[in-house]
Amino acid sequence: MAVPAGVFKETYRGLMAHLRYPIHVYSTAAALALLLALPFIAGSFIVDKLVLYMAFLVAAIGLNITTGLAGQISLAQAALMGAGAFTAAWLTLHGVNILLAIPAGALVAAAVGTVLGLPSFRLKGYYLAMASIAAQELLYYIYQRWVASNQYMPVNDSAKTLLGVYLGGGKPLYYTALLITIAAAWAAANIGRSSLGRAMKAVRDNDISAEIIGINVAKTKAIAFALGSFYAGLAGGLLALQLVAIDYGNFSLEQSINLLAMVLVGGAGRVIWGSVLGLIAIMATHSILEMVFQGNPVYDYLVLGAIIAFFVVEEPEGLIAVLRRVKEYFRLWPYSY
Numbered sequence: 001m002a003v004p005a006g007v008f009k010e011t012y013r014g015l016m017a018h019l020r021y022p023i024h025v026y027s028t029a030a031a032l033a034l035l036l037a038l039p040f041i042a043g044s045f046i047v048d049k050l051v052l053y054m055a056f057l058v059a060a061i062g063l064n065i066t067t068g069l070a071g072q073i074s075l076a077q078a079a080l081m082g083a084g085a086f087t088a089a090w091l092t093l094h095g096v097n098i099l100l101a102i103p104a105g106a107l108v109a110a111a112v113g114t115v116l117g118l119p120s121f122r123l124k125g126y127y128l129a130m131a132s133i134a135a136q137e138l139l140y141y142i143y144q145r146w147v148a149s150n151q152y153m154p155v156n157d158s159a160k161t162l163l164g165v166y167l168g169g170g171k172p173l174y175y176t177a178l179l180i181t182i183a184a185a186w187a188a189a190n191i192g193r194s195s196l197g198r199a200m201k202a203v204r205d206n207d208i209s210a211e212i213i214g215i216n217v218a219k220t221k222a223i224a225f226a227l228g229s230f231y232a233g234l235a236g237g238l239l240a241l242q243l244v245a246i247d248y249g250n251f252s253l254e255q256s257i258n259l260l261a262m263v264l265v266g267g268a269g270r271v272i273w274g275s276v277l278g279l280i281a282i283m284a285t286h287s288i289l290e291m292v293f294q295g296n297p298v299y300d301y302l303v304l305g306a307i308i309a310f311f312v313v314e315e316p317e318g319l320i321a322v323l324r325r326v327k328e329y330f331r332l333w334p335y336s337y
Helices: 022-041 044-069 077-093 098-116 125-147 170-193 195-205 207-212 217-242 253-266 273-293 297-314 319-332
Strands: 152-154 245-247
Touching: 022 044, 022 170, 044 077, 044 170, 044 195, 044 217, 044 253, 044 273, 077 098, 077 125, 077 152, 077 217, 077 245, 077 253, 098 125, 098 217, 125 253, 170 195, 170 217, 195 207, 195 217, 207 217, 253 273, 253 297, 253 319, 273 297, 273 319
Parallel strands: none
Antiparallel strands: 152 245
């Protein structure tokens, strides 16, 4: 009697687990071990860069919820990061500990994002994108004109201490940012698999059909913008944790385009791995272009635009689809079937 080969799940819980196969368990354990050991084997420059990348990863995950899961195009994610960063910085100046200021800033960003998402009830596609650009520029003007008129808002360094441990630098900063990033990624992964995540996907695919089957489209869109904005505010809070002052220049339209590029290049709808791959690809591209063209922004814009156009036209599922095909090729090799 022939015995079928493969990994078979006998329970629904096993089928829906995040880590379904042994390779997933081993690779996740190896990645966590590497991330935990990095501060001891890498220099302070690399550790500080990784904390910055964690902040942008959280913001990209949030945008992937709004754009990838719910299909609502947003070019205001960087401005919403600013809402979280400036709120957290302002709270630290008034004696609030940074670990309380970060979630408070995320909630403020969620509220702002929900208001800015109101046009999505009436607008779609390119019109919604234009409305989000207007929201981005409006918030940027507010930061420039009133919130940080001297370009910077300082962050109270004494508010970054918890139980005598300074969290604003070194290993405590890295592990705090890592814990927040892992928790945010785990929550986002569960959102995508929940009934809310399935409702968002239905709205993304066809909002009229979603409404016919009983989904409250307006409520789902509002929640998608609120969740994406919450993640943006959380990312801004991580910047406040790392930096001594918040510069409004970090929250420009260019940064919002970078975040959207991470989602499109990595894989829209693949909230975690798509965002990770997009972050690596876009940050690596910026680093290479800066070395080759000595920081000339013209070439940066041209190459980044060409990359986005290529993936939108030729590979709309992003790098995650490319890796999936590579994996399938090696899994079947040397057979063609």
